[in-house]
Amino acid sequence: MTSNVICIVLGGGQGSRLFPLTATRSKPAVPIAGKYRLVDIPISNCLHSGIDRIFVLTQFNSASLNKHIKNTYHFSSFSRAFVDILAAEQTPTSVAWFQGTADAVRQSLHHLAVHEFDYVLIASGDQLYQMDFQEMINNHEHMGADISIATIPVDAADVPGFGILKTDSDNWITQFVEKPKTDFEYLASEVSPEMKEQGRTYLASMGIYVFNRKVLFDLLQGNERTDFGKEIIPQSIDDHKVLSYQYEGYWTDIGTIPSFFDANLQLTDDIPKFNLFDKNHIYTRSRMLPPSKISGPKLTNTIIADGCIINASQITRSVIGIRTRIGFDTIIENCYIMGGDNYQTLEQMEESRLNNTPIMGIGDRCCIKNAIVDKNCYIGNDVKINCGEPLANGDYDRYTVMDGIVVLKKRAIIPDGTVI
Structure with a gap:
């Protein structure tokens, strides 16, 4: 059940590849599809999945993001639900800004520790997708995993741009290679017949993770590892049960101007890959605007x-x-x-x-x-x-x-x- 889950949305770094859209705002606050913000995507996926305790981590140009969160996500006074911003802050134990994805979560652990939960869902604030996180968490529980990683099948041409995971027949991850450039054929994994027919036989990390509470705290405390994809995940495979959760729906990483541009214009297709008209609609700020x-x-x-x-x-x-x-x-x-x-x-x-x-x-x-x-x-x-x-x-x-x-x-x- 999702009442035992807390979510962390990673706001990303300076967002230089999305400049000038990030010149005065953080990446999660960039407007998308005419009326939403990027951060609305992971938050909406969470809310539709029954996850209603959400932290958004950010450190660059966070004023507009703070304003959007404050004006958008309101819950009943009798509910424990929240969407809170956690900006980088100086503390007696840390005076530096976030040094990477894992470091951002490490510096925020004291905010998480006061809550009751069994699992931590970590999601990215700059991706476009519709996913039922409840299914991923159920699979994580059923398999008895320590860590689950959402993966998406990609073809050989896309492999150099992703962290690639090798799995066994039960979807346990046996290898992780960050953005391999050549000689990566051995990393092909079992995928569905439909994906195999499309030549998508490599599993790319989507940057979406589920950690058991104790595992996350143990992996982050007492060390200086700063990144999930480059350090925490690869170094956990040998001594933890790390599971792949394969996702075959629409997903795109909106990290550059061309990818951001294409993702928005594809919404105008007759049958877009990302369905704005789905029953699991995107939540955003309510505005009392006249019709066009x-x-x-x-x-x-x-x-x-x-x-x-x-x-x-x-x-x-x-x-x-x-x-x-x-x-x-x-x-x-x-x-x-x-x-x-x-x-x-x-x-x-x-x-x-x-x-x-x-x-x-x-x-x-x-x-x-x-x-x-x-x-x-x-x-x-x-x-x-x-x-x-x-x-x-x-x-x-x-x-x-x-x-x-x-x-x-x-x-x-x-x-x-x-x-x-």
Whole structure:
């Protein structure tokens, strides 16, 4: 039963590979799918699995994450449920910031120790998936494991990017190799016929673990090992019962701008791999926003969140976030527009027009393709972004280019007629 489980969501480090989206916010606080935050994914999976005692560990740019957690996850006064932030802190025994995943949990053990639980579920704050953790925990209990690791079958081309586990016929893990580059054929494991047919015969760690309480405390206390994947797990295989829990559903690691971009745009597919319309919906902050008002555009495979005012001519394969304003005769193609945190008043908009400066949102007669527009951007009229020759990678004052994707930075001001 999940009442004996407590969860730790790892907020990750500085999130440099998601820059500039992480310039002013932590990785778990990055907006996804137009209305959610990344941290909502593991928390929602927990709540749907009956796990309602959750710690979120973070240390970088945690203000927006704190605000989101505070405004979102409220429970009855008669319930012991909680979602709490644990930020890196100086204590008499530790004056350093988190040095890795295991070190982050080690420095937080004194917060866990006051609670009653048998198992600790450790999840990542930067992945997109829908998983019933109850099944993983039941399997862990049934097999009498000390540690369980969620694994997903991958093909040979993906092996160098993951920690790869070798299992026996009963799914006990016998070997763990971190990101092998060559000669890894011996690491192939037993998988389902469907996975074997797809050539996915290697088991990659998903970074989701279940530990028995005593095992976790014993492994972390009295040593300086800092990382689960590189140290704790490989060094535990010989003297602990370490079990693989195979998962074959949709799962993606959102660690880079291209993977983040693709994950969002795939939500617009006719039958997306990640189902936003599943009964196990994603929990997020409740906002009392008006319905979106749309006038004129041709919409193709587009998701539009609440509170938008859209007068574009064409929007194709795009995700339009909350409170987005798009002007007349504008074309949006393959974009994630994150939207705004607030509306401008009519007086503020009139003042901007008198000063010949853009108003919040996207102006008239713009063309924006293959782009991520962060929150609260001011894009003027007749602006063209990524509508010409491919752009070289680089970081600029108001935007970053990564693998052909232009990322407008939060609160960027793009004057009328600008071409990027």
